[in-house]
Amino acid sequence: MLKLPFMNIEKKLSEKTIEALQSLYGAAIEKIVFEKTNPDFEGDLTLVVFNFLKISKKKPEETATEIGNFLKINVPEVADFNVIKGFLNIVIADSFWLNYFKSINGKPFINAILPADAPTVMVEYSSPNTNKPLHLGHVRNNLLGYSVSEILKAAGNKVIKTNIVNDRGIHICKSMLAWQKWGNGETPESTGIKGDHLVGKYYVEFDKHYKEEIANLVKQGKTKEDAEKQAPLMQEAQQMLFKWEAADKDTMELWGMMNSWVYKGFESTYKMLGVDFDIIYYESQTYLFGKNIIEVGLAKNILKRRADNSVYIDLTADGLDEKTLLRADGTSVYMTQDLGTAVQRAEEEHFDKLIYTVANEQDYHFKVLFLILSKLGYKWAEGLYHLSYGMVELPEGKMKSREGTVVDADELMQEMIDTAAVTSKELGKATDLSNEDAEKLYRTIGLGALKYFMLKVDPKKKMLFNPAESIDFNGNTAPFIQFNYVRIQALLRKAKDLSGFEFTDSFSSPANLLTKEKELIIKLYSFNTTLNQAAAEYSPALIANYIYDLAKEFSQYYHDVSILKEEQKDLILFRLHLSKTVGSAIKESMQLLGIDVPERM
RNA sequence: GAUUCCAUAGCUCAGCUGGAUAGAGCACAAGUUUUCUAAACUUGCGGUCAUUGGUUCGAAUCCAAUUGGGAUCACCA
Structure with missing residues (x-):
């Protein structure tokens, strides 16, 4: 900062x-x-x-x-x-704004060097299941988590980006079982299908057969509930899970193989999305954590044991329910794992804050989690925060992976890139670029449009994803912002060819500022305030709105005022510096959203 | 039933800890280019801020109730 x-x-x-x-x-x-x-x-x-x-x-x-x-x-x-x-x-006074502008000119808006006493913030995001590819909901999660990390970093925090991969459990066994039964030894190499998609295909396959079995059992007079439990496929999957937990050799091998396919697939999706992680945790290694915490809790009499030996915490005094933390058979539940991993992270990373980027479906879960940790007496529990975001809905109705109306992340990104290509060609843009540069440009525009569309809305609100509208590059969109950045770069390039003019670092202030110039400088001045607020509220949307306003103001300025055609060389120089600084602000702000800007388009 | 989030223009969204005549974009209508990239700019159209009550000099914003919508409330993750 x-x-x-x-x-x-x-x-x-x-x-x-x-x-x-x-x-x-x-x-x-x-x-x-x-x-x-x-x-x-x-x-x-x-x-x-x-x-x-x-x-x-x-x-x-x-x-x-x-x-x-x-x-x-x-x-x-x-x-x-x-x-x-x-x-x-x-x-x-104009002189104040001009002095301010001079003081920041040529300097980055975001200071890359962190203060020595920078707080450590862990940001957990993405956290996929390894039984199927990433979809639209994950896209919002990933973009949010990444962007919030960048914003926190820019605001002076040491950020550790983490991902906890849910690589074990019944859902994985379903994919494994279906592949065993109907896969005929297919691999990503043999089929040319991306690993995560191939595994996802068998998850769907399982579901298809499973539903058939249920239907048959119901026909035979069983209730739906019983049928779901008694279906042979489900029983087999359960057995596979037991085998996995017993570290059965063949099961582990199959699991390892299929997971490796998925990881390779995720890797390319993450790369395309432009997100990354500092630490990746795997649930297969952490799912047993938390049991020792139960002992501590029991000793402190915060947790209680029921007659059947299960362990729970009574949160009714806090307006919540009783929460079971250990089953009667001694196995742990999701909450127990989360308790364990939180404690582990606190001990290993000594974070000041830990931010969980998880959909608002789990608001209750995190409320309970944080409450339990604070009751157990962990001081760092105060630094826990659930970055809760709303569901992504489609115009036809709510998006749920089970219901088949999934928007696949890879497909979506490709569609955005393709559309960027088509639109660019229609507009006769980028005709002088090499194929390679053109492809890169389409990626920058297409993915930029997608990211901006998802990040500009307040995270906590549910959002409507209208594919048609997201690909419309008019209005409050990344391509509009990118376009203005490009125009600035074009100005700077052209200035070099301007005869009798030299683009020097120092410039003299104009006698008076135009209204638009003053507004632009004020906008630049408010960058820090916006950044700090975005960091405090974990809201990339504030940054997005800021960039849009800045780009719009510049666009108007560009139309109202001629820059290179101005007769006074002093004014050209000043306006170029102003434009250049606006360009830097756009570029650096866009980076906070994980969005690139092209040099020409 | 309980908890919680949400409701602003035809559509998608801003509107921060209460302040002046509630703002953008899309869509629709009209205009602007011999001039720095028109993916642009300008103008118009469009609102009982879900409803009612309260607090206040002043409420889209705070409080309460009501209506409508979502989510959660398992020894699932």
């Missing part, structure tokens, strides 16, 4: 306003908040004075004017002010 070389202007104004209230009315106010002036009015920052009428004992207009006068005299940056009803609009 960039440290500003001078005091934050809002802070300074707030402090001076407190002084003003003290000296004018003899009242001590602790906190003053300035807000951005409504664009319909003149000014940059606004103070609402209604709250001070009690202490001033004067009319709103009078109070605002008195404070305004005080600020104008005591704060050099305040050029002027105006009062409308109870609103005090402060005009900040």
Whole structure:
């Protein structure tokens, strides 16, 4: 994060306003908040004075004017002010904005070097099952987790990206069993099918046969519930799971082989998505964790044992239910595992915060998890956070892998890239690029569009994924933003050929700023605030909206003002510097979303 | 039944800890290019912020109730 070389202007104004209230009315106010002036009015920052009428004992207009006068005299940056009803609009001098702009010019917005005392934040995301390929819901998860990690990093945290792969359990056995029965020894190599898709194919195959069996049993007069349990296939899968848990050699070999196919497939999906991890955990290695915690909990009398030997915690006093943590047969449940892995991570990584990127279906689970850990007395439990995000829905209805309306992640990405290619060609773009460069460009645009579409909405809200709309490259989209970045790069290239003009690092300030120029600089100025807020709220959407606003403002500026055609060379230089800095802000912000920008398109 | 999240323009979404006449994009209608990349820009159309009540000088925002929608509440993960 960039440290500003001078005091934050809002802070300074707030402090001076407190002084003003003290000296004018003899009242001590602790906190003053300035807000951005409504664009319909003149000014940059606004103070609402209604709250001070009690202490001033004067009319709103009078109070605002008195404070305004005080600020104008005591704060050099305040050029002027105006009062409308109870609103005090402060005009900040152009020189302030120009000085600010000069101070950041040529410097990165995001400081790559972390402070020595940077807090450690673990971000867990992705966490796939190894029985099928990634789908649309995973895409949101991955993009969110990655982006939040980047944002936290940029805001000065040491981030450890982690992924816990759910590589064991009944679902894997289903794929394994179906492959054994109907696979005829197929492999990714023999079929040319991506490993995760091949395994997924057998998961579907299992389901198909399983449903047939259930239907038959129901016909024979069994209830649906019984049929589901008694179907031979399910029994076989259960047996396979027992064998796996007993480390049966053949089962382990099959499991290892099929998982390796899946990992290879995931690897390429992750690569395409542009996400990565620092630590990958496997549930096969962690699923027994947590049992020792049960002992500790029992000893502390926080956990209780039932007559049948199962162990539970009573959370009814906290408005939740009783939660079982150990079955009567002594085996652990999902919650037990999560307790165990959390403790393990706390001990190994000493995190200050641990963020779980998991869909909001599991809100209750995490509420319980965090509560149990804090009851068990782990201090670090305060640093646990569930980054809960809403489901991705399709226009036809809710997306569930079981219901067949899955949008496959690989297919989706390819479709976006293909569409980018088609659209680019239609518009007659990128005609002078080599095939290789063109392919790269289509990827940048297609994937950018997908990522932006998913990240621009508030994570916690459910979102509607309309494939048609996501591929529309007009409006509030990544291609629009990328396009503006490209235009800036084109300007900078052309400037080199401009006769009698040299693009020097230092430039002289224009006599006065155009409205749009000032707005752009203010927008750049607010980058840090936006970044910090996005980090505090774990919301890439705030960054996305910020970039869009910036790009839109630049687009308007570009239309209103000619840059290279300007007669005064000083102004060309200034405008180029402004454009270049806007370009850097766009590029760096887009990187926080995991989105690339092309140099030309 | 309990808990929890959500409800803003025809559609998709912004609107931060309460502030001025509720904003974008899409769609629809009209316009702008001999000029730096038109994937652009401008203008118009479009709202009882689910409903009701409360707090307040002031509510889309806070509180309560109601209605509608989602999710969760297993010795599944």
